[in-house]
Amino acid sequence: MLSISIGPISLPVPVLLLLLSVSAGLLVARWLSKANNRSVTDPLLLVLFGALVFGRVIFILRFADSYSSIWQMLDFRDRGVDVSAVLLATAVLTLLQIKRSPSLKKAMLAGVIVSACSFSAGSAWIHVQQQHQVLADIRLETVFGYTVALPELAQGKPVVINLWASWCPPCHREMPLLLKAEHQNPAVRFMLVNLQENRDTVQQYLRQHQLTFSHVLLDPLGDVASRYGAQGVPATLFFSAEGKLVDAHFGALSHAVLQRGIDKANSSDHGRTVN
Numbered sequence: 231m232l233s234i235s236i237g238p239i240s241l242p243v244p245v246l247l248l249l250l251s252v253s254a255g256l257l258v259a260r261w262l263s264k265a266n267n268r269s270v271t272d273p274l275l276l277v278l279f280g281a282l283v284f285g286r287v288i289f290i291l292r293f294a295d296s297y298s299s300i301w302q303m304l305d306f307r308d309r310g311v312d313v314s315a316v317l318l319a320t321a322v323l324t325l326l327q328i329k330r331s332p333s334l335k336k337a338m339l340a341g342v343i344v345s346a347c348s349f350s351a352g353s354a355w356i357h358v359q360q361q362h363q364v365l366a367d368i369r370l371e372t373v374f375g376y377t378v379a380l381p382e383l384a385q386g387k388p389v390v391i392n393l394w395a396s397w398c399p400p401c402h403r404e405m406p407l408l409l410k411a412e413h414q415n416p417a418v419r420f421m422l423v424n425l426q427e428n429r430d431t432v433q434q435y436l437r438q439h440q441l442t443f444s445h446v447l448l449d450p451l452g453d454v455a456s457r458y459g460a461q462g463v464p465a466t467l468f469f470s471a472e473g474k475l476v477d478a479h480f481g482a483l484s485h486a487v488l489q490r491g492i493d494k495a496n497s498s499d500h501g502r503t504v505n
Contacts, residue, residue, distance in 0.1 A: 232459050233460055233462055234461060235462065240480075243356060247353065252345050254344050256274060258340050258341055259271075259337040262337040263334060266334065266337070270334050273331065277320060277324055277342065281319035281320040284315055284319035286311050288311075289312045293310070293485075297485070297486060298485075308481070308483060310490070324342050364469075364474055365389060366458075370447040370454070371448045373429055373436070380421070383445060387418060387471055388417070388419065388470055389420075389421060389468070389473075390419070390469075390488075392404075392421070392465075392466050392467075393423050393464060394422060394425070396435040404482060407488060409442070418492060420445060422443050422445065424446065424448055425449050425454075425463060427448070464481065471495075476491075476494045476495055479491065
């Protein structure tokens, strides 16, 4: 599952999991710190903020060639962070906060441990639920009128599937990025799967914006989105040449996040993440 709908809002599952985990940690820490008459909320939030910033910096350094401006580096909407760096920074910053306020040691440690364990358990559950996800044998119609199965179209190549709609502003903004990536990665099969719009609407949109993707597919019933648990658009799925789901991203893409997914799809020695 990539996202969960709460009313009109679709939230990425990892973001919701992080919010719930942090909330649980804060509740435990506040309960344990009552006797000290000191707030533990600010130190814990400072640890979280510092860890995320450090994780972002390391991610930017890893994919420095993918950023062309400071604004792109600061744009956190792609949720690109280095998880290992976040964990390391969390441990270091927690120890520094404890050294600064020894009386909060018990509450700080409990809060961090509860948050970390909650997030790890939730991530493990997601991984177990999705570790067997493969490129589904779903037949879709192309904008040219014929139908094709996704594995048939893949032809044994790594695959990037982008779920989109013409009315979606983030989808529109990332189209040039996807088109450029398709041209730069001829060994990867890019499939632009439009959700629940008719062929005329899609063709008009492509002509209007001069988008010449090789494979644009129509999914009027939302079968692909349902299969992979995407409760909104845009969403991007990355498959290895063997057809295994190796990475997934719900929400707007950046060049760095897209490149990370392509690298995983191209690599035979990959780990799988959902963000």
